[in-house]
Amino acid sequence: MDHMQWSEEEEAAARKKVEENSATRVAPEEQVKFESDANKYWDTFYQTHKNKFFKNRNWLLREFPEILPVDQNAKEKVEESSWDQIRSNFSRMQGTEAHCGESCVSSAPGNKGRPNFPNPDLEEHSEGPGKTGRFPGSNATFRILEVGCGAGNSVFPILNTLQNFPGAFLYCCDFAPEAVRLVKSHASYTEARCSAFVHDVCDDGLAYPFPDGVLDAILLVFVLSSIHPGRMQAVVHRLSRLLKPGGMLLFRDHGRYDNAQLRFKKGRCLSENFYVRGDGTRAYFFTKGEVHRMFCEAGLHEKQNLVDHRLQVNRKKQVVMHRVWVQGKFQKPLHWTQRGNE
Template sequence: MSKKELEAESYFSKDFSWDELREEVENNPSFQFHLHPYSSKRTANQNHNALKNAEAWDKFHACHSSGKFFKERRYLLKEFPELASCGENKKVLEVGCGNGSTILPILRGHESIIVYACDCSDEALERTKEIIGAADSIPAKHRFHPFLWDFSNRFPSWLACHSCSGTSSGTNSRDEMGMLNPSCYNEIECCIGGVDFVTLIFTLSALPVDRMPTAIAQCFGVLKPGGLLLFRDYGLYDMTMLRFKAEQQVGYREYMRSEETRSYFFCLDTVRNLASAAGFIEVELEYCCVKSVNRRTGRMMKRVWVHGKFQKPGGEIE
């Protein structure tokens, strides 16, 4: 993507004050249940193990498989210009790739960047492959490598291992889009020695809170020294949070949708503490406060996201 194209992507992140929104929400009686410590008596036990999480997201993506649901994140290179300005053949791990809305601008933005993309949902991966395969002017066959994985578990060793000295004797099973067969993780032709970037875009919030520290630690583990974790997720008092009903609450600031997918809403301190505990150095961390208009109803919506960049110590990104 040219500099002119990047500049053409208009994006604003300070449409309103988060502190003013906080005051507005905390003074509204109808929102009080969002503010108080969660009581487990409100709902039945919601044990959301890894298998159930994958099944829930399969259901979600099956229900939202139409083209209308896909919206390319064109703002991404504005928020994370490192992805467009980095050196040749840099590697990105896109965690929780969903329908590929993050992958497409990354591949468009740099002609030699290599993207490894994982998701716990088969439905999501199939949708991603279709979208990337159909994209015009993106030779992605050797730059896009999707694989099925729940990132709250330990990542496959081929992502970060440095002990490989050549081609493995095992067979590496891939399809025409480079899709790795889950049964062949230990037989990959060659480990890739870590990645330069991990993109964690609206993914961490989908995990149960108690699994978040392990997930962030896994992201730290697969990054090269000096590598960057690029983070964006739902922020506290986002419009979506305020739409949830009390009976949908399954934890403090944590909610469950009808298809049993989860959503957590972050404050800055929560993200900061998770990243610091994993060993990251904070580079940027702030609320993005954006006003958007529902085209059908004309209603103004206040969206809040947390934007962050965190670096693994020990080196620099070119």
């Protein structure tokens, strides 16, 4: 059942369950390895499961039609491909745009009163690919980045659709080398339309294979939740710099009191609403308000931010599960207003 509402009793029961399973925390000295070896745990995960664990995300175009180019030719092709219904659904789902006021200006050190988006043509790129124009996808007219691509469960449905759009190019990265190897070894992978690379989004010093300010869309789906809460804001700030003015960051992740959060046993909690699984990978569970603050702090305008409650039934096990996701769409403003040190 889609988009269901919880009763007060159901939410209270979920809150109690979370209080119980988070009462005992993982010892701080043990937590260090889950942070320092995060990429190793995920690399082992993909070595074990290959591309058999997650299903292909064929719902992406329904929820995020922004990953299609929106020029006139694209619109005509979308209609020819019967995506007009998707567009209709998207328009219906769009919430009221939220402007973030003061929080749209970065408060990072040295950025007080200034937006956090450098112009890609400025001096910091003068010696880089931004000047020469020679980087993967440099001739593209529409560029997408998927962060945390895993074994390609989003990559290949997107590439399949982008065949109709010759100007489109997809970048995808993961910090697990095995995940990127799986993507590159797939029969549908082609460097003419896609560039897969190993990258740790938490390492702000790592360069991307393209300059800042060139992306039309960034896909951040079930990725941010695996990052330590103390590092999330810096990641969102960095990603926002990659977008063109008007570009969209598309977000979907675990919501607070999702069935996955309720199922954690005692002793698996790292910090509030942040847990470690048995295989060493981690998961955070967001509220709508947290998501709003994080992306607005990075200077993006909220176009959509909703909590999606669903009821899933496992008929084989006769189990009913409440699933909760947070989905958001955040846009880099076309123009910035310079603010003083207020």
